[in-house]
Amino acid sequence: MDILLRDVPEQVVVTEQRMVDQAALEAWLPGAMSRVLKAAGDAAAGTVQQPYLERGQAPDEPVFIVIYEGNPNEGETAVEVCTPLRAGVRAPADAASRTIPGHREAYVRVTKNTVVSGRLGDVYVAVERWVGSNALEVAAAPRETYWTDFHAADGHDVVFDVAYPVR
16 A cells, blocks of 8 residues: 655635434435535636646546544544635635645545455555654544545546545
């Protein structure tokens, strides 16, 4: 598993938050992604505006950040779904938004096969261990950054990143 570091600039995001357990998360997440993208409208930033998220020859795609304040497999936890806005563009007046401070994050690219095999939890553990063994500290809640439709992806397709902000 290749764990890498990247710098993420400050981002203004359109956001939706909810308390969910794993079953509720799976039901809520696709609709929440659709709603934040729709609320962001033309202000939404795709991978072209966020080159650290590009994946080779993939086209410009929408981006979604899912931030977990706990583990939904262990019960209800706060989860936030966001779509970043293009730099310098204001959030639409009727959309819930906030600023995510710039940060460095340790991350790994996750394939659909990893998820369907039930090994996603191992990815989180590996990133946490890597952070500790590289004299870094976790600075904020973990997140998943999506830009591919999970349901349409091939098993070997990278569908999202698991990342931990670090210092």
